[in-house]
Amino acid sequence: MKTDSLDDYILSHISPEPDHLRRLYRRTHLRHLYPRMCSGHLQGRLLSMISAMVSPDRILELGTYTGYSALCLAEGLREGGRLHTVEIDDEMEEELTELFGSAPGGDRITLHIGDAEEIVESIDETWDLIYIDANKRRYIEYLDAVLPRLRQGGFIIADNTLWDGKVTDTETNHDAQTLALDRFNSYVASRSDLETVILPLRDGLTLIRKSERK
Template identity: 50%
Template structure:
């Protein structure tokens, strides 16, 4: 048994719906590794249990796995705005969202986050960024004024398979984007931050 397997057998189960979604993604989608998965999903739920956010913004829905995990940990009158640019994912997302007991906590937006975010008249307690790595810095600048003081921003994939330790090729715009974002966060004095070496790196950013 590996450490990862040991962890998964000693934390809460993901449940039947998420387990089915996970299998479906691994069989039918091109990049199932992008899905948050059991451990990160339980961590996202726990963040919501602890923070009790009323309004959550998720940039990058993909399958809706992380969305449903966060919704599970949120109270009944709370709401997640989740944004997905790939309209081909909508049917997959709705297949599982429509049968979730937490569907009323989720509002799915299909389209470009850079166009949708300015239209959201909300103040967010929690933001989860897991979309186009080339645009992390732009997402951050756009959402920062919409996050309440004391709110939490989570950015996924900030270790990017260890590529952050190497000089990126000029054509590798995603690695360049992650490196630029990490440097931006490092220098931002409006926040406190820590990178968790979880999966592919999860940065926790607390707005002062």
């Protein structure tokens, strides 16, 4: 069973949280509603490592929030690579622009403000790695929108797919977000062109690979 002491042990035995991300995490908790949406040390180091393993040239992120995950993912970009991140809340634009203008790796990030599905269609890129962490009710629509632009063998990371465990009992937990995430998980599992694994990290993290099999 996971405990606070186990969490502390894990955090003390993984790569340290970079100082600029530690400050960003604290600032998120001080200034923003729903600070739990911020990735944090463990998930951030995992995103950084996955990105480094993929060594992407182009990354797409849907759902920027305060920019923590974008900065982590950008760490793995190959030389000359770029990350495009989409945030629907226009009140975040000034803060995010300032952050990416000053934080390490922020110069490799392009910020888009607006609806994710509309912006995905407007960016003419082939993606190596995609991170989905936006409106939970639209995860299937996001997946269908990005898959044609994801290279064969490319990866998608979808956050919050266990939704605090609520997806295991949709009769009791029948709110729109839980039901949508349950449908998304079933949809991904049903597709023979996708390889997938769900990690029980925080709210659930699904790794999806666009299969190269014919």
